[in-house]
Amino acid sequence: MARAYLAGKPLLKALDEEKSSLTPDSRNIAEKALAQGPGAIVPFSVLRELHGVLRAKDSPLFLHELLEGSEIHLPEVEVPERNPELVARLEKIKAKLANEEYKRITKNVSSQANRHGTLADLSRQVRPLKTMVITVFNFFVTIAAAFACTYIGSQYVFSEVSARVLTSVIVASLVGLAELYVLVRTMEDVEIEPSAMKLWQD
Known part of the structure; x- marks a missing residue:
């Protein structure tokens, strides 16, 4: 004053x-x-x-x-000296907060990342592709098994090979249509990331 x-x-x-x-x-x-x-x-x-x-x-x-x-x-305002212990404690708190902020920012960053991402990212990207491949493989195996079972089982009904083959094709087609419906529904539910498709093509 x-x-x-x-x-x-x-x-x-x-x-x-x-x-x-x-x-x-x-x-x-x-x-x-x-x-x-x-x-x-x-x-x-x-x-x-x-x-x-x-x-x-x-x-x-x-x-x-x-x-x-x-x-x-106007007299000079005397600024009291800061307590060294308080200054050290404040610096420690600042360093802790800065470290927590750094960890929060870099929590999704891994030093092991390559051009395709981390191993966890690669597994997550390949999993839908693996599901689709297994579904397609199952589609063909089911049709082949339906054809084979019908062909073998029809020998007790038909004596001619042509009738047995025709019956097997009809049954396999019906099974194939049902499996195709399931395949389409499965592929609609599966989302494949572009990076996984690129990896599959490579």
């Missing part, structure tokens, strides 16, 4: 002229200010006393004229 002025020449001149009219304490402050010259610190109490003396003598010097060239003295 400001409690003094940095005295200018008009203020110093007035102090020099009226110092005999001031109280002893204010006179000592005035003499020190006069010894220092312009920029000396003059408390508000001395200034109020000087202004009262000038008014009592009906001086033509107004207050704004008295303070011309003077500036309010």
